[in-house]
Amino acid sequence: MSVADVAASGGLQATRVTKRFGGVVAVDAVSLDLRPGEIHGLIGPNGSGKTTLLNLLSGYYAIDDGTIVLDGETLNRTPVQRRPFLGVARTFQKPRLLGSLSVLDNAMLGGWRDARAGFVGTALALGRARRDDAVLRARALELLHGVGLGGVLDRRANQLDHAEQRFLEIARGLAMRPRFILLDEPAGGLTEHEIEQLARVVTTLRDGGIGVLVVEHHTDFVFRICDRVTTLNLGRMIAQGSPQHVRNDPEVIRVYLGA
Amino acid sequence: MNLRNPRLPLLVAGAVAAVTLPFWAGDVYRVHLATLIAAYWILVSGLNLVVGFTGLLSVGHVGLLAIGAYAFAILAGTHEINPFVSLVIAGGVGGVCGFLLGLPSLRLPGFYFAMATLAFALIVTEVTLAQQELTGGGAGIAVPGFGGPFESPDGFYWLVAGIAVLFTVFTWNVSRRMWGRAMIALRDSDVAAASVGVPVYKVKLTTFTFSGVAAGVGGALFGALQSYITPETFVFELGMFFFICIVIGGRGVILGPFVGTIVLTALPEFVAPLANLGQFFYGALLLIVVLLVPEGIGHVFTWLRERRSPRTTDKQVVTPDLERLAAAIRAGREA
Numbered sequence: 001m002s003v004a005d006v007a008a009s010g011g012l013q014a015t016r017v018t019k020r021f022g023g024v025v026a027v028d029a030v031s032l033d034l035r036p037g038e039i040h041g042l043i044g045p046n047g048s049g050k051t052t053l054l055n056l057l058s059g060y061y062a063i064d065d066g067t068i069v070l071d072g073e074t075l076n077r078t079p080v081q082r083r084p085f086l087g088v089a090r091t092f093q094k095p096r097l098l099g100s101l102s103v104l105d106n107a108m109l110g111g112w113r114d115a116r117a118g119f120v121g122t123a124l125a126l127g128r129a130r131r132d133d134a135v136l137r138a139r140a141l142e143l144l145h146g147v148g149l150g151g152v153l154d155r156r157a158n159q160l161d162h163a164e165q166r167f168l169e170i171a172r173g174l175a176m177r178p179r180f181i182l183l184d185e186p187a188g189g190l191t192e193h194e195i196e197q198l199a200r201v202v203t204t205l206r207d208g209g210i211g212v213l214v215v216e217h218h219t220d221f222v223f224r225i226c227d228r229v230t231t232l233n234l235g236r237m238i239a240q241g242s243p244q245h246v247r248n249d250p251e252v253i254r255v256y257l258g259a
Numbered sequence: 260m261n262l263r264n265p266r267l268p269l270l271v272a273g274a275v276a277a278v279t280l281p282f283w284a285g286d287v288y289r290v291h292l293a294t295l296i297a298a299y300w301i302l303v304s305g306l307n308l309v310v311g312f313t314g315l316l317s318v319g320h321v322g323l324l325a326i327g328a329y330a331f332a333i334l335a336g337t338h339e340i341n342p343f344v345s346l347v348i349a350g351g352v353g354g355v356c357g358f359l360l361g362l363p364s365l366r367l368p369g370f371y372f373a374m375a376t377l378a379f380a381l382i383v384t385e386v387t388l389a390q391q392e393l394t395g396g397g398a399g400i401a402v403p404g405f406g407g408p409f410e411s412p413d414g415f416y417w418l419v420a421g422i423a424v425l426f427t428v429f430t431w432n433v434s435r436r437m438w439g440r441a442m443i444a445l446r447d448s449d450v451a452a453a454s455v456g457v458p459v460y461k462v463k464l465t466t467f468t469f470s471g472v473a474a475g476v477g478g479a480l481f482g483a484l485q486s487y488i489t490p491e492t493f494v495f496e497l498g499m500f501f502f503i504c505i506v507i508g509g510r511g512v513i514l515g516p517f518v519g520t521i522v523l524t525a526l527p528e529f530v531a532p533l534a535n536l537g538q539f540f541y542g543a544l545l546l547i548v549v550l551l552v553p554e555g556i557g558h559v560f561t562w563l564r565e566r567r568s569p570r571t572t573d574k575q576v577v578t579p580d581l582e583r584l585a586a587a588i589r590a591g592r593e594a
Contacts, residue, residue, distance in 0.1 A: 058454070084456030096451040098443055100511055105440055113456045114594070115437040119465045122436050123429040129436045136437065139587065139594075146584025148577040167577050176455060177591035197579055204581045208588035 010071050011035045012088065012180045012211060017056055017066035019049075026052040028235040029066065034180055034211045039202060041226035041243070042215045045256050048232040050215045051093060054182050057213070058090045059083045085113050089178035093185045093215075095165040097172075099158030104137065106157050106168055107144050110175030111136035136175070143171045147201055163194045170201065180211040187218045199225050219257060223247055231256060277420060281413035291484070294416045296524045297423040298481040303504050303520050304426045304513070305473025308466050310502065311510045312434060314446025315463065316369055319360075319376030320474050321498030322383035327353045327478025328488050329387060329394055332402040335483075342405045346479045353475015354468050361467035365460060380498050387490045399489030402482040419480045426473055431513055433469075442466060443511055496538065503541055507548045508557050515557015 013033040019026045027049040034040050034057075042050050055061045057068060059080035068075045070086055078086070089110075097106050114136065117129035144150055147167045152160065160168065166186055173181050183202070187195045195218065202225055205212050216222045222229060223243040231239040231252045239249040246252055276283075277293075284290050302324055309315050330352045334345035364375035387394045394400055408414045433439055441462050444452035449459055482488050500523065508519030527540055536543075552559055 060450075080453045081456055081458050084454070090454055092450070092454075096448045096454075098440075098447045098451070100447065101440065101443060108437070109440045109444055109451075109457075110455050112437060112441060117436065117438075119433065119438055119469065122433050122438050123469070125428075125432045129432070129438075133436055139591070142583060142587035142590070145580050146587050148579040150580070163577050167579075172455065174588065174591070177594060194577060197577055200581055201579050201584065204579075204584050205588065208585055209592065210588065 010179075012057065013069045014053070014057060015067045015069070017053070017063045017068060019052055019056055019061055020064050025235050027056065027232075030230075030232065030235070030237045031066075032230050032237075032240070034213050036179060036211045037206055037209045038227040039206050039212045039214060039225055041222035041229040042213060042232065043217070043219060043222055043229060043246075043256065044232035044238075047234075049235040050232055051184055052235075053232070054090065054184055054213065054215050058088060058182055084176045084178070087177070087179035088182070089173035089176045089180070090182040091166070091169040091173055091184055091186060093188065095162075095169050097157040097160075097165055097168060100156060102154050102156060103144065103149055103160070103164075103168055104140055104153045107140035107171045107175050108133075108136045110172035111139060113176055140171070140175050143174050144168075146204075147171045147174075148197065162189045163191070166190065166198070167201070174205070178210060180213070181205065182213045182215075184215050185217065186214065187216055187221050195221055278417075280420075281416055287412050290412045290416050292525060292528055294412070294419050294484050295481070296521055297416070297419040298477050298484055299501070299504075299524060300423050300517060300520050301419075301426050301477035301480065302470075302474045303501050303516055304423070304430045305470035305477075306501055307505050307508075307513065307516045308430055308433060308442065309470045310505045311508075311512065311516060312439060312442040312446060313463060313466050314510070315365070315467070316373040316502075317376045317467075317470070318373055318498050318502050319378070319380035320470065320501055321493050321495065322376075322380035323353050323357055323360075323471050323474035324478040324481060324497070325383050325387060325488075325490075325493040326356050327475035328402065328482030328485075328493075329400070329478075330475065331479035331482050332400045332488060333393060336401055336403045342403065342483070346476060349479035350472045350476040353478065354472035357471015357474065358464065358468040360471070361464045365463045365467060377495075377498075380493075380495055384490050384493060384495075387493075395489075397490060399487055399492075401487050402485065404483055404486070415484070419484070422476065422480065426476070427513065427517070429469075434513060438462070446510070500541065503545050507544060507555060509555020512555070512557040515555050518556060 011033050015031050016029040017027060018029050030053060042053065044050050052061065056063050059078060063076060098109065115132045117126065117132050122129040144153060147170055149164060149167055149171065152164060157168065187198055190198060199221060202212055202214065214222060214226065226243055228241060229243050229246040230237060231246055233255045238251045238255065239246045280293050281290050284293065302320060306317065306320050309317050327349045330349040331345050334340045334348055335342045360379050364372050367375060388397055404410055405415065405418060409418045441452065441457045444457055445459060445462060453459055485492060504519040504523050505516045507523070508516030523541065548555065
């Protein structure tokens with residue numbers, strides 16, 4: 001698929017992106033395109049550059065080489081705080097929630113891009129801040145019920161168990177109304193049953209037209225739900241394609257899956 | 260976020276007590292003390308958004324207090340401008356100085372930011388000493404009152420208390436809306452804040468500027484209450500005092516720091532042995548709070564409530580409602 005095709009279909013495309021930390025090349029000329037309405041898996045051994053690539057896509061690190069394009073627009077220099085406004089959301093390997101706030105408040109924070117009221121207007125209690133809150137609260141409520149946290153809306157986030165924290169991060173990301181969401185090891189630490197629920201949530205996102213990038217070690221989970229899979233090793237891409245294709249790739253078996 | 264119904268009767272009782280204070284306080288000195296608390300609280304309410312919500316360690320707000328007080332003294336006293344106009348300008352000057360201080364220093368990481376605010380407070384003291392023609396130097400400067408009905412101690416108390424209520428309402432409005440959530444996000448996880456698009460620097464600068472306005476207004480009223488100010492009035496310990504009021508009161512709440520301001524200002528006045536201890540009392544109280552209730556006295560109430568009705572934390576399995584999720588995603592697309 002050429003650059004023009006991806007731009008036409010709308011997508012988040014990384015082309016030959018490279019990131020160096022000192023002398024180490026963490027991501028070495030990796031290309032990956034994430035299309036709306038698809039689940040793209042990113043797998044590889046520890047230290048292969050998966051999370052680094054995710055951090056490049058979400059803007060936490062600046063890329064040293066290559067391009068990142070969203071709908072034909074170059075994002076290379078777009079700061080991390082602007083990416084949510086362009087429709088790119090993410091979650092974290094270790095959930096980063098606001099422990100002292102309720103589940104509902106945490107999810108509402110995700111709607112920041114749609115908060116229109118300024119500081120002075122909010123201080124003076126002009127109607128806009130209240131309307132912002134009402135809209136974002138309603139949206140967060142629906143999403144929290146949707147991911148299965150409807151029963152713990154008022155619980156402080158630091159009292160949640162691990163699975164609830166993971167699902168809350170997804171709800172917060174969805175409150176941004178993203179077109180792409182990047183999930184960093186969403187199945188990490190979850191039970192079999194919880195992974196099953198996660199799979200249902202992620203496929204629902206895809207069916208809703210969202211492009212989902214899943215960085216994951218649970219290969220069963222990845223091969224089951226992903227439409228395409230990219231495998232990294234030592235910062236380089238070693239295989240890309242359908243789950244079937246990647247699963248049977250001899251190089252992937254050698255460095256990651258094992259015989 | 261922080262106003263729950265069970266607290267409402269308490270708040271109403273507090274409001275009635277505050278309004279009627281001059282009638283039951285007994286003597287003029289106590290009214291003076293209450294006015295002082297109200298003036299301090301105007302500054303602390305703004306600083307609370309900076310320290311308690313946004314998590315920025317500013318220890319130099321005494322410098323902004325001094326700027327407000329001197330601006331008011333020079334405008335209303337030396338230039339005989341209407342005191343209310345002077346008050347508004349003093350708030351504006353405080354805001355501008357807060358903005359100019361925050362502009363470079365808010366880029367610094369926590370510890371260095373605290374050092375920058377400390378340096379600012381020290382510089383303000385030196386400037387007020389050096390600018391003799393403007394500030395009276397070490398000899399100080401007289402600060403006029405507001406005249407008319409506000410000349411009496413009772414009248415002035417009501418004026419300052421009224422303005423304090425106004426600032427409390429401002430901060431309460433901010434704290435319970437998206438801005439409040441964004442501030443707490445900057446305090447607890449700036450990575451998470453940036454990931455949802457919160458403009459980190461802009462929110463910090465706006466909050467800090469607001470705290471400058473509050474400090475300027477509080478300083479003007481503080482100066483008018485003291486009626487004479489010198490650089491000695493604005494010792495660095497006062498800046499620490501404001502900071503400690505918030506730490507003891509608790510982070511991310513409004514009532515706690517308010518109670519902290521009252522307790523720390525009034526207690527040494529009423530309990531004579533404590534007054535003899537002076538700074539030692541503040542130090543000991545700070546140590547007790549940090550060691551025993553690190554979340555501050557504001558959270559003791561929450562803690563007591565949770566003890567009384569322990570939450571059943573039975574493990575419940577997350578069960579997504581996929582149709583509702585799909586509908587919510589569709590709604591997001593169309594919004």
